[in-house]
Amino acid sequence: MELLIRNGFVYDPINGINGEKMDIAVKDGKIVEKVNERRAKKIDATGMVVMPGGVDIHSHIAGGKVNSGRLLRPEDHYKDFERKTAVTRSGVGYSIPSTFTTGYRYARMGWTTVMDPAMPPLEAKHTHEELSDTPIIDKASYPLLGDWWFVLEYLGDGRVEECARHVAWMIKATKGYAIKLVNPGGLEAWGFGRNVRNLDDQVPYFGITPREIIRGLCKVNKLLNLPHTIHVHTNNLGKPGNYITALETMRCVEDLAQDDKPVIHITHCQFSAFKGDDWRTLESGAEEIANYVNAHSHVTMDMGQVIFTDTTTMTADGPFQYILYTLSGNKWVNHDVETETSAGIVPFHYKRKSYVHATQWSIGLELALLIKDPWKILMTTDHPNGGPFIAYPRIVAWLMSRKAREATLKKINPKARSRSLLPTIDRELGFYEIAIVTRAGQAKALGLKNKGHLGVGADADIAIYNFNPETMDPSKKYKAVRRAFKRAAYTIKGGQVVAKDGEVLKHIEGATMWLNVQTSEEAKITEEMKKRFKEYWTVEFENYPVSEDYLAISQPITVKADV
């Protein structure tokens, strides 16, 4: 099928196109130079913004933890549900929507690629079942390897190359996309009711420190030539004073960087940018982090913006979730995933009038605005931890308009307002920069070659928003920006129009991407390893790997490793 999108204002940062009026041609699901004008279906995008389809680097949309969250929160489903239509299926959920609703809601906003960032290897099959069930969007998942026993042992012995071969096997076995570290070392310690306090704290019984885990896996990542960097949820997350840990985490891999390429991704950085000794003296550490990131090129990060709403926090960081439970007194789930990782879920309400919550809201935006290079700070809410992803249009408006920020500032806790750095920041992002923080930058950080841009050969994932940058000023008309991003005029996925004016027109399946990491020598699956599987896992080794036919639409990406 051929498609011609005419006359839109195109924002394609990877190819350096900044609001030029041009046509985009699509053939067989790819962007092409030109198409037969008479035969092609034409979409008139006059007076509209045309961008690549949105990419989300960090959004918990599938897996055991998400599903436990759904079970934990029937009240979250009661208030927000979608009836089935002629093409779409019904679904429920506000902060933890069901799989179908997740796909539709992303598509309605113009997002077409979403990464699920935390897959316990043991629950890989479950995660892939849910990902296969999530329509329209392309997706992938990062296995949690920062507290994986074998990794801890290999790195403890300094056997980096063997560790790399093992990680390559793990990524293939779980059909994962990147190496995820959550509170490295801390989750293993949590199995013994403890946590690690800083990067040089010993992990009980393993004789290894978080610093060694981060550095080790960073080296592994490089040896394997993975497209994304290591994806790190820092130690001490969500604790006052943790901006020092975040800075140290970035510093500890500084020497591993080459040619200005990023080697570490600090995820939902807002939660790692707290200054102060306790909750009462909490302040923003965004300035310090921004100064560091502005001076270094080996880091990318995403915001983890907080939205004032009722949401569900869920991370693999068991000890942090326990703290959150003691703070809120809400119902909770905490789980130790055998030898691999942990998990926790606590419903949470971010309130405008709370000093801490309002400060968190401010920190997220400060990070995004103080870090000068938009390629380094990407837009997320760490769905659903900071708020559900359907709040993205509001964040776009806050980033584009000082006026929008001021309108919210007026309503927040007065002490938080007086300490916020936001009133001193005049910066307003344009559509070009928004295209970077919501799609191009995310695709680049993920190393997705065919996503996040509109160059010839790219996947035809396109979002068209009904906002005319020539006649309207986004910094003044921020409500119009919000409306435009809430309901994309057109969402095109793989060359098919899947949503128009916020209505889903088609239920199509999206692919699941995974890395087929090819090492010169296969990882040794020793008898010792199988024996340990027998002893410590509830799943037999033979049943452990996810086979390719398990994925509804499998899209392997071959990577040649150096080991």
Place this chain on the structure above:
Amino acid sequence: MIVNLYPVKEFRLPIIAECINPDIFQDKKLREIEKLEVWEGNKRKSLGELFKVEVAEAEGTPEATVIAIHGDVSRVRRIGAGMRSGEIIVKGDAGMHLGEEMRGGKITVYGNVLGWAGSMMRGGTIEIHGNAGDYLGAPYRGSTEGMNGGKIIVHGNIGNEAGAHMRKGLIKVYGNAGQFVGFRMHGGTIYVQKNCGGRAGACMTDGTIVVGGFLESVLPTFTIEGMRKKVKIEEGEVVDAPFYLFLGDLTENGKGRLYVAKEPNPHLSHYEKLL
């Protein structure tokens, strides 16, 4: 304006009719009311298909909208959900979620109601002359937003978990109550005139529960505070009889007050030794 609704048949499928609400009926003509959307099972229907609607606008009728339902509507859910003013009178049984998230006005039922009546309500009054089901004034499953104002009066018996997560307001029951009255309650008052099932006030942190009849046992996490000669339920209603006063629930560091009448509960007399 008085709107009379007569069910046209015996309902067999669940009906969801949150449009039966005086605020929605207000200033609407008969035709418009008949066209309001309801769901019967999985079918979208109009109110006029399920009810015969009559609008009486004679002189001397009250200014606020009154909806009178004549007949059994025990299959009809969410009657009066979210209402802020006016009145609903049900002459028959009513279904689940009656007056859910209600903020004002009055609902009177001359019959029985099913579960979740007055769920998450913030204001107004619900009076039930028959029995009420489980979760009276309690939030939806999983939610912690309990009743936050208003008044529920039941002249018959009620089921389990009445007033769970309650924060404000009053529930008065002139019959018997099931188990877990005032579960996880944070405030407000619950009065059960007759007997009460076990585990009253489990996990309560604040608020008042008054049991006028037999209570099998008080949870071990409640401590006896003293005796009281009478207990005030609300302005103008005082129960004049000796009561034991217990404080709890200590598992939640609670300071809720549980009053249990002395006379019908001789098995609790051993607590007096602790005073």
